[in-house]
Amino acid sequence: MNDLVAYRGTGLIPVASYARTSEDFRQRDGHGVRHQLRINERTARQQGCRVVAVYADNGLSASRPGVARPGFDRMLGDLLRGSTSDGQEIRGVVCVADDRLYRRPEDFSRFYASLTAREGRVYVDPRGVRDPYSQEGLLQAVRSLDAAVTETRVRSQRITNWHWARAVEGVPHSGPRPFGWQEDRITLHPYEAVLVQRAISDRIGGKAVRAIARDWCDLGVTGTRGGRPNAQTVTQIITAPRVCGYRANKGVLLLVPGTTRPVPGQWAPIVPPERWQAVCATFSPGSLYLHRGSGAPRLTEERAKPRRIGSGLLRCGSQRSDGTECRGAMSAQKGRSKRSPYVYTCRSCSRCSISGPLADEALERLLFSAAPEHARLSETVRRRWTGGDMDVDEKRRALRSVLACCVVRPGVKGNPSWDHTRVQPVFRRVVGESP
Structure with a gap:
């Protein structure tokens, strides 16, 4: 030195x-x-x-x-x-x-x-x-x-053991309060609990879960984190074991050791177990609505796979009130036009969206036209991509091998033109020859 x-x-x-x-x-x-x-x-x-x-x-x-x-x-x-x-x-x-x-x-x-x-x-x-x-x-x-x-x-195992020990004692979940209960997570919320009970009855009676979500939106209902209810969140609320007083851990219903009886929770239930079982039976095994979180298994024990190449790779570039960037992961949702049948929206702040086809087109341009010398893919990968021989999973692996992420800048309200520069890449330093 x-x-x-x-x-x-x-x-x-x-x-x-x-x-x-x-x-x-x-x-x-x-x-x-x-x-x-x-x-x-x-x-x-x-x-x-x-x-x-x-x-x-x-x-x-x-x-x-x-x-x-x-x-x-x-x-x-x-x-x-x-x-x-x-x-x-x-x-x-x-x-x-x-x-x-x-x-x-x-x-x-x-x-x-x-x-x-x-x-x-x-x-x-x-x-x-x-x-x-x-x-x-x-x-x-x-x-x-x-x-x-x-x-x-050590910390991961300690946290896992802590959550399991609390679960077998029937202690309520930590984190934000569940919809339908007050801040103590034990006492029923006088308004939300009635909504959950009515939604379970409507679903058992044959009402579409999307219609229930629209009814909640019309009533001005918001989730415990401030978001607007949609079909998936409503389904997760009415099918959660907690609604009938049962305790689950990591999406698995806990049983009293040595028995087949579910572990009872220390909170007031909204409906009896028979009603909870009846509403769960209205959904087929593997239903997308029953999927809980990006890493949780469905009822079929299979993990849900992204259906769009940009899901999770795109990051929100909108500014928070403190001046920092959101950088929340963006996922694909159904769009409202033929030009944009799906859109990528920030899951954290919901303030930034971009047309799905526009974003996918920008990602393909970045992959094959703008990537630096050290990050370019082989000609074989390029031919397979452009020839339609790669499925979504392979395309996502190809993108991940070149891009660490892409930051999506907020669009200009009222401007319908497509601007590919909104998708700004963060390239990886070392990339292999093939994904």
Whole structure:
């Protein structure tokens, strides 16, 4: 690091500041990353550095596979280039802790490859300056990775055991209150409980679940998180075991150990078990309406697969009230026109939507026309894609091998023209020859 010592003699070392939080679902104000960035500023000054670029990923896990971190990917690209997009030189990274950067071996490898792509780089944290090229510096990073992986496994198992122990005791679910109950999750909500009871009766009587959802919308009903009810959410409410006082865990009905009796919950039921069984019987096994969450199995034990190539890959680019980007995952929903039979809508804020065919066309353009040299797919993949020989799953794998995500900028209200530049790519750094 002799060249770095020489650089210290002429001025402060220019470094990139990175911050990440795993969750921000309560305050939704980005305070976690904001506090980390302030600590990074202080650490940089103390260690003879100055922050020239800031990268942050708010509410994004580093331990779950498949989670795109745009800020992290953008920082790695700038490290490889040696400078920011506006030409500021970068000679290191400052962060509050290693586990903010990586918790998985794949991210560790990508980070260190980018950091050491050029000579004279440093890694800075509150404990001091680390030499990433030395054996001790690398061993220290590997030890932190091992500790992060172990902590993730232990914490995951501890949380799983905690939820299971609460479930077998009949304790209500944690998190936002369920629709139909008050904040204590035990006492029935005087208005919502009546709606659920009436919806169950209507469904057993043959009424379409979409019609029930429309009735709720006409009454001005909103979910416990403020969203408008639709057919899937209404179905999940009326078919949840909690409506008859039964406790479930991870979508599985719990039984009293050694018996075939369901575990009773500690809350007031809305309907008797016979009514709950009757309403569940109105849905066929594997019904899409009964699907709960992106990772939960249906009644057939099969996981639901996205039907559109952009689902989950597209991220919302609308701004929150605090000025930060939403970056929520966008999923496909039924559209209202022949030109756009389906649209991609943000699942978090619902403030950003884009025509499905427009977005898919933009993704294909990015894949084959705008991808940088290191991210281009083989000619074989291109021929199979354009020839119609690839199904949705294969196309999604091809896109994932090139793109970390795509940020969709909000459209202009009243402008019917298609603008492909609304879909802005975040390319991956290392891509294989085939998906």
